[in-house]
Amino acid sequence: MREIEAYEFYREIGLESRLTAINKKLDKKMFYDFADINKKEKTAITKNIERMELTYLLTPITINIQTFINEEYHFEGIMFVTVSLKEGTTEKDIKVLEEVIHGALPHPVVLTFSFQSKILISTGMKRLSKVNKSTVVLETIHRTDWIVDVRGEPVVSDFLQSIQLFNLNFSNFYEFYKDIDMAVEAFENTKTIGIFKVIKEDEQREAHQSLIQQIHEIEQSITRFKTAIKKETQFNKKVELNVNIQQLIKKLDQIKKQL
Known part of the structure; x- marks a missing residue:
């Protein structure tokens, strides 16, 4: 090193x-x-x-x-x-x-x-x-x-x-x-x-940053849902939260493909 x-x-x-x-x-x-x-x-x-x-x-x-x-x-x-x-x-x-x-x-x-x-x-x-x-x-x-x-x-x-x-x-x-x-x-x-x-071109960089901001927001939402699952005691609500997480992960993958 x-x-x-x-x-x-x-x-x-x-x-x-x-x-x-x-x-x-x-x-x-x-x-x-x-x-x-x-x-x-x-x-x-x-x-x-x-x-x-x-x-x-x-x-x-x-x-x-x-x-x-x-x-x-x-x-x-x-x-x-x-x-x-x-x-x-x-x-x-x-x-x-x-x-x-x-x-x-x-x-x-x-x-x-x-x-x-x-x-x-x-x-x-x-x-x-x-x-x-x-x-x-x-x-x-x-x-x-x-x-x-x-x-x-x-x-x-x-x-x-x-x-x-x-x-x-x-x-x-x-x-x-x-x-x-x-x-x-x-x-x-x-x-x-x-x-x-x-990325030096202004419009491309702004679009790029917009996608990154969306990724950050989705990742924060996923973290909140995971925290909620740990606190949730009802099975059906845990399932619902997990479904929400999977939907967000799918959306996250779609955005990352645009970068």
């Missing part, structure tokens, strides 16, 4: 050979004082973060990529932020942390959580608020599973290959970041469809 640290990840995708790392510590106090966070979010930062740093900052000065500014998006650069987590950090804690960090920092962020020789990558597109153009709205956050072995699984290899710098769109920072975000989303979707599949 070839374990991966955050810096190994940056080296693997080609950042280390193109840019000089900044390694600038981001003080937690900065989030407390300037970010609009509540007590729960402040506690999550205090309790779970060992160290947080701006590892790389991509701007037109440091890399040959142009800014992208229109009425909806304002992409002047990209931040690669590394967060070392403390023992005991839960998935729920990570969800809070990524929302706070993505939401508080000005540029789009590639967020690398690091813990005991494994990493997790989080991305989230940001658009300008329609109400107040001086603020940004965080869209859907995407997140990989924990990556332990850099070459151990096909999904990990495919993911890392897809976000090699030479495979990304250098036309502007919006397209560059979108490529990374789509790759993270594709990694996330492997839990549902079993393969790593990046």
Whole structure:
């Protein structure tokens, strides 16, 4: 097994050979004082973060990529932020942390959580608020599973290959970041469809995501029915619930064939 640290990840995708790392510590106090966070979010930062740093900052000065500014998006650069987590950090804690960090920092962020020789990558597109153009709205956050072995699984290899710098769109920072975000989303979707599949065409990707959402909803319904069966004492109702589950499984198979 070839374990991966955050810096190994940056080296693997080609950042280390193109840019000089900044390694600038981001003080937690900065989030407390300037970010609009509540007590729960402040506690999550205090309790779970060992160290947080701006590892790389991509701007037109440091890399040959142009800014992208229109009425909806304002992409002047990209931040690669590394967060070392403390023992005991839960998935729920990570969800809070990524929302706070993505939401508080000005540029789009590639967020690398690091813990005991494994990493997790989080991305989230940001658009300008329609109400107040001086603020940004965080869209859907995407997140990989924990990556332990850099070459151990096909999904990990495919993911890392897809976000090699030479495979990304250098036309502007919006397209560059979108490529990374789509790759993270594709990694996330492997839990549902079993393969790593990046879909770049907007309409196809929206249709694909709609099917995945349907799968999630059906799987949740199946789980609820299974729980109900365990609690049910009447045989005829158990049979009825089982019939419902079989119908949902059949529907699930039909949807998966469309992916």
